[in-house]
Amino acid sequence: MKILQGWTLVVLLAWQAAPLAAQPLNWRVCVTDIVVPPYLHNNPHRLGVAERLLIDAGEAVGLRVELLRLPPLRCRLMLDSAQVEATLAAPTAQNMAELGFPLRNGAVDRTRRLAHLRLLWAKKSGRDLDWDGQHLLGAEPAALVVGTRVTMRAAIEVLQSQGFKVDSAALNTRQLLGKLLAGRVDLAVGIEEDLRHAISVSKMQDLILLPQPFLAVDYYAAIAPGLVPAQRELAERWWAEITRLRELPPYRPN
Numbered sequence: 440m441k442i443l444q445g446w447t448l449v450v451l452l453a454w455q456a457a458p459l460a461a462q463p464l465n466w467r468v469c470v471t472d473i474v475v476p477p478y479l480h481n482n483p484h485r486l487g488v489a490e491r492l493l494i495d496a497g498e499a500v501g502l503r504v505e506l507l508r509l510p511p512l513r514c515r516l517m518l519d520s521a522q523v524e525a526t527l528a529a530p531t532a533q534n535m536a537e538l539g540f541p542l543r544n545g546a547v548d549r550t551r552r553l554a555h556l557r558l559l560w561a562k563k564s565g566r567d568l569d570w571d572g573q574h575l576l577g578a579e580p581a582a583l584v585v586g587t588r589v590t591m592r593a594a595i596e597v598l599q600s601q602g603f604k605v606d607s608a609a610l611n612t613r614q615l616l617g618k619l620l621a622g623r624v625d626l627a628v629g630i631e632e633d634l635r636h637a638i639s640v641s642k643m644q645d646l647i648l649l650p651q652p653f654l655a656v657d658y659y660a661a662i663a664p665g666l667v668p669a670q671r672e673l674a675e676r677w678w679a680e681i682t683r684l685r686e687l688p689p690y691r692p693n
Contacts, residue, residue: 463497463498463501463503464501464502464503464673465502465503465505466502466503466504466505466524466677467522468493468504468505468506468507468523468524468525468526468527468660469506469507469508469509469513469514469518469523469527470493470507470526470527471508471509471510471511471526471527472508472511472611473511473612474632474633474636474637475487475489475556475630475632475633475636476632476636477692478490478553478554478556478632478692483506483508488554488691488692489553489554491689491690492553492681492684493506493553493660493681494506495684495690496680496683497677497680499680499684500676500677500680501673502677507523510610510611511589511591512589512590512610514526514527514590515590518538518663519663521663521665524666524670524674525660525661525662525663525674526538526660527553527660528592528658528661529592529657529658529659530547530657530661531592531593532596533596535547537664538661538662538663538664539661539662539666539671539674540659540661541659541675541678548678549657550682551659551679551681551682552658552659553660553685554657554658554692555655555658556630556631556632556655556656556657557630557652557654557656558593558631558652558653558654558656559628559629559630559631559634559648559649559652559653560626560627560648560649560653561626561627561634561638561646561647561649562619562625562626562647562649563619563622563645563647564645564646564647566625568583568626569649570651570653571651572651572652579602580601580602580603581602581603581604583604583626584604584623584624584625584626585598585604585606585624585627585628586605586606586607586609586615586618586619586623586624586626586627586628587605587606587607587609587627587628587629588607588609588611588615588629589607589608589610590607591607591628591629593656594628594629594654597653597654598628606618606624612629612633612634612637613637613640613641615627615629616634616641619646620643620645620646628653628654631648631652634648635648660677660678660681662674
């Protein structure tokens with residue numbers, strides 16, 4: 440009888456523990472408040488492709504992904520203070536030193552990217568400046584101030600390496616384009632879809648986007664530096680599932 444009672448206790452404990460083991464782990468991802476259709480819509484009732492990828496890939500590996508839509512600088516501060524597990528970032532030199540990216544043989548694994556985006560130049564109508572895909576035409580880089588959003592390291596690091604003076608104080612894209620209209624910067628660089636959305640919403644008809652991209656950039660779900668090994672293992676599985684789902688029709692941007 441005692442043996443039977445013992446087994447009953449074991450089965451009961453196992454039954455009670457099973458639901459707990461199956462509970463998904465909460466995983467907070469700050470996706471910023473930038474509008475980059477079809478990837479990000481900054482609207483919880485209309486998820487973009489990248490947002491659905493983050494959530495659905497997380498669910499497949501036992502993560503309950505919560506998306507936070509906050510200004511990029513706030514996202515970065517929350518990541519640094521361990522208030523979120525991940526954010527969206529490009530693998531610049533500084534980001535690589537500070538954040539966790541999916542790697543293969545010591546380099547960023549492009550197959551596990553979340554999105555591939557183009558960065559475009561914006562200028563005021565009438566400015567005799569152009570970009571041929573490699574060089575700026577109409578002025579020397581050192582003579583110009585180029586504006587970007589704060590934290591946009593993918594653009595800032597490359598611009599500085601090419602000799603441009605960079606004003607990266609704009610807290611959002613509307614503020615950035617306002618500085619361009621006011622003549623406080625000579626050019627602006629931003630994500631193509633974000634620039635088009637801001638120009639359209641704000642009716643800034645005096646601004647023109649140059650057709651040749653300044654840069655093409657991969658963005659990833661980058662994880663906080665202080666995650667414990669078990670969390671990092673979950674991140675690896677999450678990245679792998681993002682790669683698998685990204686190739687399926689419902690998650691393709693076109």
